[in-house]
Amino acid sequence: MASRAARQLWTPRGSGEIIRFTQTGSVSRMSPPCHTSALLLVFVALAVAGAEQSEERSCDVVGDESSESQTERALLKKLEPLSHMRFNVTVEKGKTENYVYNFRVCREVNSTSHDFGGLVQTDRQNGKTTVIGRINETQVFNGTCIVSLLAGDWIMLIYKGGDSYGRHCSGEKRRAVIMISCKRGVTASSFSIISEEREKEQECFYLFEMDSSVACPAENSHLSVGSILLITFVSLIAVYIIGGFLYQRLIVGAKGMEQIPHFAFWQDLGNLVADGCDFVCRSKPQNAPAAYRGVGDDQLGEESEERDDHLLPM
Ligand SMILES: *[C@@H]1O[C@H](CO)[C@@H](O)[C@H](O)[C@H]1NC(C)=O
Ligand SMILES: *[C@@H]1O[C@H](CO)[C@@H](O)[C@H](O)[C@H]1NC(C)=O
Ligand SMILES: *[C@@H]1O[C@H](CO)[C@@H](O)[C@H](O)[C@H]1NC(C)=O
């Protein structure tokens, strides 16, 4: 427990606390040994606070802290916005099965029970609860689905170490597999159970799925900023045209082409642009002699000097 709490100190939040402490003048002005012991005190205080606050317990990936993969940490960080939410799904099969599955992302479903249960099944007939998976034995990975046109990126969250199966699955511990599919614009939705695989010898699991935008790749959110700008720009133009049109028609009382807002200005601009294009893009002068029209490129190349002579003032 103490080691877990100490580990939590190294989360960005914990280290932020420590930096704030060292930055207050009174602490940093102390002599080095005193400084160290003060820091230690802070550590212990935070560790105790962390242990007391069961709410702060989060996902702990399988394996030692040193061997925890950076990818898993990155993914858990991505899932963090969902951690305050609760999900449930009810399963009713005939008269015998009536279960509710409660799920939280990287938090305990029931923080007073201190059992690390992240996905808990409750039998609605007798109120008996069974932990399907625990957040202290988390595994997480992501991927992209390229076979299907509809499905895109996904994150797979696995809680292991649940309560043991009775006679099924050689009595191994239950595990919950939650597939989070990318769906833009939704924080989290449609949590549902796909299957309960327990007629196997081992490696049984409960499979759930849900949609969330946290599973989507980050790059495309920048793209959506671009499209928001584009939409704003287009809307402003539309407002200008429609508003201007109404103003010209209803207040100024203009008719025909005059109803276009700033008609004279746009006409001038159009002329300017046309002149500019004419000047820059036209391959031969407008008043080129008719004799040179429709001549092949090869001939033009040879006679270009001669043609230019025509343009010179005599
Ligand atoms: C399940 O969640 C819904 C809202 O998402 C809530 O109204 C309902 O009471 C919950 N049921 C259980 C059994 O927790
Ligand atoms: C949470 O766990 C405690 C202790 O095990 C239990 O008394 C309580 O009923 C549980 N709460 C819910 C909502 O299941
Ligand atoms: C996770 O928590 C449960 C219940 O407290 C415990 O039995 C189990 O050993 C823990 N697993 C790990 C890997 O710490």
Ligand SMILES: *[C@@H]1O[C@H](CO)[C@@H](O)[C@H](O)[C@H]1NC(C)=O
């Ligand atoms: C998985 O997540 C990591 C970290 O967020 C990301 O860099 C990587 O591109 C993702 N991989 C896939 C296949 O989506």
